[in-house]
Amino acid sequence: MIALSLGLIAAGGAGVAVLLLQVGHRTQVVTVVRDVQVGQVLTAKDLGKASVALDSTVKAVNADDLGQVVGKRAAVELRPGSLLAPSQVTRDDLVKAGEQLVPIGLKPDQVPATALMPGQKVQLVHVPVQGEAEIDKAPDSSPRTLPGRVVKASGAAPGTGVVVVDVATSADDGPTAAAWVAAGTLRLVLAAPGGR
Template identity: 50%
Template sequence: MSETTATPQQAPGIPAQTPGQGPGVTVPRAYKARRRSPWLATVLIALIAGCGLGFALLLNSAGDRQQVVTIAREVQAGEKITPGDLATAQVAVDGGLKSIRADEQDSVVGRRAAVGLKPGSLLSRSQVTRTALVRQGEQVVPIGLKPGLVHASGLAPGQRVEVVKVAKDGEAELAPGKEKEAPAQESVPARVIKVGDAEEGSGTRVVDVAVLKEDGPKVLSWSATERAALALDVPDGGQ
């Protein structure tokens, strides 16, 4: 009589089992090994290299920083520069800017500001001068300029100008039946010393100019009667 091996019956709804696998255990697809894409590895390498390059550039720029002279408090054009007017700061210096190194600070003390110096700004060689803006034999006269007489190109200390006497409104009109020769245009050479801010409301801007001492009273009378205007001279060699 032959022996027969009984095959266990599989219950309905239960998946077939593989030898060596426990009952009811399946491997989800989510846990299967995934292969990384080559392009992802390339992007990661590029990011790491870029960060390293940026860090190297940052270190390099930090190495180019220099200790330079800055302005600690406001200095008007023509005023002498004192040690208290100056400070120092470590900045990345632009090659096109002729800044003054901190160890050269004493070389500018005692010189005059060629232009108005504002706190927090860097000091350059072009902003200092040995020459006084107001020279011996000169007087400083204020000229009040209405908005229509202010140069759009701007005025700056040291610029050469002509103070021109202008007619007031209605002054050039002649009485009927009378003839009169137009007066010769009067002007006086001058140099800008300081340009004030526009007054609130009127917009009038006061400009201090240096003129010869003998011309001072005349120019002052023009200014007091609102007959003075400024004509900007063209620099030598200008078109």
């Protein structure tokens, strides 16, 4: 009994030591305290600080760097209570010079199972209405496509399930893509990694 008691005391002491060791390795990091939309410029009121025990595989902005984050744009949608990762902010405008933003509504059966994320490359594909041939296109030729990049994807709208995807495309292609959207002949295809 004495040996067992001594063993339990030793094990308890080791557990306390491990816990104290973990507490001693806490890191001050930047947190998100308010909802921030994609492309929104971050302010000091959007961010906070927290002391956490951080795994080495988790990338978070150090609290000392908070001032360097303020003024940058959110590259993804940010939610309160989450840690801020360096990859979630950018100095670049999400829609660059020479580009236009085209909103595309996708029905539930047109939304890829893979979540659409900002920065993903896509192809905007013109799919003519059945029986309608594209001008200057042979009947058996490939459909016309335009390159684009996802800027933001909304959640599914209640009732309809429609997802609106903001796609950045060149200023030359923007009006064409908008016309395809209006005619209901545009489809969005995810490009392979690397844009191939």
